[in-house]
Amino acid sequence: MEVFEAIRTRRSVRAFKSTPIPEDKIKLILEAGRLAPSAGNIQPWHFIVVRDAEKRKRLSKARWAKFIAEAPVVIVGCGDQRASPRWFHVDVAIAMQNMVLAATGEGLGTCWVGSFNEEEVRELLKIPENYRVVALLAVGYPREKIDVTSKILHFVQRRKKLSEIVSFEEIGRKTSQNLLLLALRLFRFISRIYSS
Template sequence: MDLLEVMRGRRSVLRFRPDPIPNEHLEKILEAGRWAPSYANTQPWKFIVVRNPERKKALGAQVERILVFRPGRVALSSPGLGEAPVVIAVVVDPARDPLHHLEAGAAAAQNMALMAHALGYASFWAGVAGRGDVERQIKKLLGVPRSMRMVALLPLGKPAYEPEPKERLPLSEIVVQESMG
């Protein structure tokens, strides 16, 4: 697939079929994360591959706490974490890069989401960075040291439904020539 086609075609999908992801595909997805850029090539990330059903369910229960004010989404995205065959948790270490660890983790997460889509899998980005107690509880569930930060949880699996098309703001609204001043 053409790169722009992959980028345009990737949609957040919140529910998954249980079909397993072959190791060869999972490795490609993780490899895409490994090749993300980072400040001075510090590579401050760890990618935690979660397959244990109870642990995935527990992650879903934490994400549900974030979505409590968006009732339409609660029913969808928290079970999605439990049913996806694999959840990749992207974690970063500020000790490796005190300045730009979160951006680096975000770049890795997006690389993995794009590769997953190119291989026929769906995902959504559960944004758990900076979510106070939710981030703390997720770190506990995954044995992540307190000094590290969560960036995202990426459930991965075959999509259980066809996502609606989405729009983006036109370039004319977001591109600025030279200066905003």
């Protein structure tokens, strides 16, 4: 799969098959993380591959992360705050995004989890004090077949237009059309909250 195709078709998967992931695919995903750029080329990351069912179950206690228990692999991205105190979060995030794209290219689904109890994760995985947990990445084969066309349409409809997020030379004032779109999105969001 071409890189842009992986970017375009990637989605967050929250329902996984129990099918084990072959070692060569896991290694490729980890290699994609290893090859990521980092500030000063410090590479302050460490990745913990969690396959143990009991550990995955304990990791799934994070908010909105019950699906972690059924993902055959969870990659925990940690950053060495002593090696790169200012940039470790960014560097680990870049490396994990490389992993997401590599996994997508291999026909795997992923879901990035950023809401978790860091102390519980640290204790469970025996993470030393100089490392901070940046994110958990659930990886596995999607349980349902991905209908790429409908998912892309849904994906495209939910994404902002380039004209809404890009400026050249400096950030300009928002046009009245952009403000109207923002108000409409806010109204829809509030309506969903109150209707559920």
